[in-house]
Amino acid sequence: MWSVHKFGGTCMGTSQRIQNVADIVLRDPSERKLVVVSAMSKVTDMMYNLVNKAQSRDDSYITALDEVFEKHMRTAKDLLAGDDLARVLSQLHADISNLKAMLRAIYIAGHATESFSDFVVGHGELWSAQMLSCAIKKTGTPCSWMDTREVLVVNPSGSNQVDPDYLESEKRLEKWFARRPVETIIATGFIASTPDNIPTTLKRDGSDFSAAIIGSLVKARQVTIWTDVDGVFSADPRKVSEAVILSTLSYQEAWEMSYFGANVLHPRTIIPVMKYNIPIVIRNIFNTSAPGTMICQQPVNENGDLDACVKAFATIDKLALVNVEGTGMAGVPGTASAIFGAVKDVGANVIMISQASSEHSVCFAVPEKEVASVSAALHARFREALAAGRLSKVEVIHNCSILAAVGLRMASTPGVSATLFDALAKANINVRAIAQGCSEYNITVVLKQEDCVRALRAAHSRFFLSKTTLAVGIVGPGLIGRTLLNQLKDQAAVLKENMNIDLRVMGITGSRTMLLSDIGIDLTQWKEKLQTEAEPANLDKFIRHLSENPFFPNRVLVDCTADTSVASHYYDWLKKGIHVITPNKKANSGPLERYLKLRTLQRASYTHYFYEATVGAGLPIISTLRGLLETGDKILRIEGIFSGTLSYIFNNFEGARTFSDVVAEAKEAGYTEPDPRDDLSGTDVARKVIILARESGLRLELSDIPVRSLVPEALRSCTSADEYLQKLPSFDQDWARERNDAEAAGEVLRYVGVVDVVNKKGQVELRRYKRDHPFAQLSGSDNIIAFTTSRYKEQPLIVRGPGAGAEVTAGGVFSDILRLASYLGAPS
Ligand SMILES: NC(=O)C1=CN([C@@H]2O[C@H](COP(=O)(O)OP(=O)(O)OC[C@H]3O[C@@H](n4cnc5c(N)ncnc54)[C@H](O)[C@@H]3O)[C@@H](O)[C@H]2O)C=CC1
Ligand SMILES: N[C@@H](CC=O)C(=O)O
Ligand code: NA
Numbered sequence: 001m002w003s004v005h006k007f008g009g010t011c012m013g014t015s016q017r018i019q020n021v022a023d024i025v026l027r028d029p030s031e032r033k034l035v036v037v038s039a040m041s042k043v044t045d046m047m048y049n050l051v052n053k054a055q056s057r058d059d060s061y062i063t064a065l066d067e068v069f070e071k072h073m074r075t076a077k078d079l080l081a082g083d084d085l086a087r088v089l090s091q092l093h094a095d096i097s098n099l100k101a102m103l104r105a106i107y108i109a110g111h112a113t114e115s116f117s118d119f120v121v122g123h124g125e126l127w128s129a130q131m132l133s134c135a136i137k138k139t140g141t142p143c144s145w146m147d148t149r150e151v152l153v154v155n156p157s158g159s160n161q162v163d164p165d166y167l168e169s170e171k172r173l174e175k176w177f178a179r180r181p182v183e184t185i186i187a188t189g190f191i192a193s194t195p196d197n198i199p200t201t202l203k204r205d206g207s208d209f210s211a212a213i214i215g216s217l218v219k220a221r222q223v224t225i226w227t228d229v230d231g232v233f234s235a236d237p238r239k240v241s242e243a244v245i246l247s248t249l250s251y252q253e254a255w256e257m258s259y260f261g262a263n264v265l266h267p268r269t270i271i272p273v274m275k276y277n278i279p280i281v282i283r284n285i286f287n288t289s290a291p292g293t294m295i296c297q298q299p300v301n302e303n304g305d306l307d308a309c310v311k312a313f314a315t316i317d318k319l320a321l322v323n324v325e326g327t328g329m330a331g332v333p334g335t336a337s338a339i340f341g342a343v344k345d346v347g348a349n350v351i352m353i354s355q356a357s358s359e360h361s362v363c364f365a366v367p368e369k370e371v372a373s374v375s376a377a378l379h380a381r382f383r384e385a386l387a388a389g390r391l392s393k394v395e396v397i398h399n400c401s402i403l404a405a406v407g408l409r410m411a412s413t414p415g416v417s418a419t420l421f422d423a424l425a426k427a428n429i430n431v432r433a434i435a436q437g438c439s440e441y442n443i444t445v446v447l448k449q450e451d452c453v454r455a456l457r458a459a460h461s462r463f464f465l466s467k468t469t470l471a472v473g474i475v476g477p478g479l480i481g482r483t484l485l486n487q488l489k490d491q492a493a494v495l496k497e498n499m500n501i502d503l504r505v506m507g508i509t510g511s512r513t514m515l516l517s518d519i520g521i522d523l524t525q526w527k528e529k530l531q532t533e534a535e536p537a538n539l540d541k542f543i544r545h546l547s548e549n550p551f552f553p554n555r556v557l558v559d560c561t562a563d564t565s566v567a568s569h570y571y572d573w574l575k576k577g578i579h580v581i582t583p584n585k586k587a588n589s590g591p592l593e594r595y596l597k598l599r600t601l602q603r604a605s606y607t608h609y610f611y612e613a614t615v616g617a618g619l620p621i622i623s624t625l626r627g628l629l630e631t632g633d634k635i636l637r638i639e640g641i642f643s644g645t646l647s648y649i650f651n652n653f654e655g656a657r658t659f660s661d662v663v664a665e666a667k668e669a670g671y672t673e674p675d676p677r678d679d680l681s682g683t684d685v686a687r688k689v690i691i692l693a694r695e696s697g698l699r700l701e702l703s704d705i706p707v708r709s710l711v712p713e714a715l716r717s718c719t720s721a722d723e724y725l726q727k728l729p730s731f732d733q734d735w736a737r738e739r740n741d742a743e744a745a746g747e748v749l750r751y752v753g754v755v756d757v758v759n760k761k762g763q764v765e766l767r768r769y770k771r772d773h774p775f776a777q778l779s780g781s782d783n784i785i786a787f788t789t790s791r792y793k794e795q796p797l798i799v800r801g802p803g804a805g806a807e808v809t810a811g812g813v814f815s816d817i818l819r820l821a822s823y824l825g826a827p828s
Contacts, residue, residue, distance in 0.1 A: 006226065012039070018131055024226070029786075046071075048117075051106060169217055277297050309408075309416055317452060319446070346373040353365060470501065475509050531761040543576070563586065588611060629696070634790040637754065645684070658735075676725070750767055752766075
């Protein structure tokens with residue numbers, strides 16, 4: 001059986017490359033080999049250029065022809081020797097002098113007919129085929145070259161297309177074989193003859209077509225197309241770095257992909273081989289170890305299973321969407337014909353069409369450059385209908401792109417479009433129009449051009465790699481921020497390996513400087529870089545950097561500050577589709593109205609806002625409360641010790657220890673707020689009470705919570721935390737007295753918060769508890785939170801554990817990030 005190969009211009013670019021092609025052909029163990037070659041790279045353009053110069057009376061065509069001669073002479077001399085070289089060179093001389101005469105005639109006439117031009121241009125293939133054939137022959141393998149103008153017969157079929165005459169070509173091919181019974185044949189690609197034996201070409205990219213036609217004429221075992229890429233990618237690798245080479249594609253998938261501009265074969269190349277079920281394999285000449293992509297009837301993957309339902313994604317940019325809308329269209333036959341008739345009259349190419357069954361609007365995409373004339377034509381065509389109100393508008397939506405998911409097995413596989421739209425929604429991408437033919441080979445969506453690469457990546461990662469890529473921006477690399485960065489550094493590889501989650505920290509900003517990266521900051525060096533490569537902090541720029549990088553479909557901002565002004569931006573960020581995660585309590589305990597607006601937006605959008613670490617640090621407090629509420633339990637009361645700092649202080653304020661020492665220890669241990677007075681004043685606990693109260697449905701303001709402050713009156717005016725800490729020892733005696741009083745009664749001091757849902761109020765108090773009370777049993781920075789609910793009435797549900805500290809808090813934030821990743825599609 002025949003094995004057909006095709007080598008393009010790049011493969012034939014130099015003498016060395018031609019030799020390489022010869023070696024590949026010789027290594028193919030098939031009994032009969034037919035090799036189709038293009039002209040050496042750039043030669044076809046050089047040949048067209050000769051014709052153009054001659055017909056525009058530019059006599060530099062003569063020197064340009066000399067260059068063509070030189071290029072081939074040099075290559076032949078490098079590659080060949082002896083008789084073979086002499087034969088090739090004498091043919092080259094003869095051809096060049098013929099061409100000179102012909103170009104002279106074109107020059108005089110100032111015009112080249114198509115057949116003149118085709119005759120000239122086709123020489124590139126004649127020369128490359130002869131050189132390759134000699135290069136093979138010189139190894140002792142019998143080889144002939146074939147001028148395909150002698151065998152391939154085609155008929156012109158309008159607008160730069162030809163139709164092969166298979167019957168006539170087959171007859172001529174048989175005759176050719178009878179005259180030259182060799183096993184290895186080098187055939188010219190691209191060129192052919194008309195039925196009257198006039199030289200013609202198969203038009204641009206015609207060599208692939210030649211190989212496919214010849215493959216079908218000889219009923220080849222396989223047609224291998226050699227090129228300079230490893231095969232067909234699942235998406236444009238310049239846009240999706242994780243795009244993978246597809247091992248197989250069906251014929252239909254290949255032509256869907258090629259329609260969308262993927263580097264695949266022209267659909268017409270597929271048709272001849274498809275008829276006989278001949279596989280086409282695309283392989284890389286520069287990487288022969290890559291197996292390439294096989295295009296065949298019924299692809300199966302390496303395990304012998306049918307292939308994935310979505311094979312690949314492709315995009316087309318620079319489109320405009322035209323929307324023709326009006327109540328007068330429904331049930332009126334001929335409307336579509338009138339619309340598309342007008343579009344045809346201006347010669348525009350319609351790329352996709354969509355009409356909902358209500359028939360009130362038809363929309364279609366055309367290239368942006370054609371939309372002005374399309375719009376004018378439609379306005380003219382429907383002037384009366386628009387005036388009479390039967391049509392309400394002919395609207396143009398500029399700057400659109402198409403994203404298409406391609407795959408044969410989408411047909412009859414439920415859930416494909418749901419998955420696609422879910423991936424787009426989660427990346428906050430708005431879909432303007434949708435089309436899917438009932439062949440179901442492709443689902444096409446129209447989106448804003450600026451969203452296109454992000455959409456492509458979101459869809460590709462969901463289907464292809466099930467990988468969730470998340471661009472992370474960290475605001476506030478203080479204690480919690482830097483601990484989180486360390487945890488991310490240590491865990492990133494594991495997440496990638498085990499859960500297919502790719503977390504990239506794209507920026508870190510403090511209040512003075514920020515560090516930005518387009519691909520992700522190296523977390524082993526962020527601290528040094530924040531010193532050496534940072535720029536002045538600018539939160540707007542930081543957000544733009546995070547949100548405008550099209551390569552990361554999902555973005556999350558992690559606010560690790562305690563700053564109110566940073567928190568005031570969450571609304572805008574969520575609105576932009578940036579998810580927000582934070583241990584900062586300011587937004588949820590700030591003005592009620594702003595909080596409600598934020599939560600309403602978050603509930604209405606696909607953007608997420610997580611804040612588990614705002615209460616009880618890493619302890620599951622918010623999630624426990626949510627779980628109770630969402631499953632229909634009724635919260636009656638939440639009571640507990642919500643401050644790690646105050647818990648630590650009262651757990652350790654014993655014996656001879658002074659109050660001020662224990663406060664300093666709590667700060668040193670990283671339990672306190674940036675300003676410890678926020679803890680000691682009770683404000684931090686009040687904020688947590690407010691957060692839980694609002695979560696439980698109460699509409700309370702921070703000022704509604706009565707608080708017993710532990711900051712002595714005299715120290716409330718201190719201008720800094722340091723001043724406060726310095727002056728605190730002078731109140732140690734007062735504290736010792738309060739503690740001793742409690743001790744004498746067999747009690748301990750505990751600072752507690754209460755959310756009284758039944759009575760719709762909150763409290764924050766310093767209370768005394770008997771030594772056997774659960775609140776008296778705590779140690780370290782423990783929080784304890786008791787939920788009394790309809791279901792947990794006799795015995796409350798209790799969560800207890802360290803409720804402050806860098807590692808547990810950063811861990812809580814980190815687990816919110818992973819929760820987000822799983823909401824976005826990562827495996828759970
Ligand atoms: N320490 C703990 O145990 C817990 C802390 N939290 C919360 O975590 C957050 C961070 O706490 P820490 O790391 O201890 O504080 P920190 O003071 O060590 O870090 C905050 C960082 O944010 C930076 N920053 C402040 N305003 C900024 C702005 N506008 N833009 C950029 N950066 C800004 C500061 O320069 C600092 O580097 C706070 O909201 C705190 O309430 C929550 C639960 C537990
Ligand atoms: N400063 C806080 C930290 C956690 O929110 C505390 O002490 O609990
Ligand atoms: Na928590």
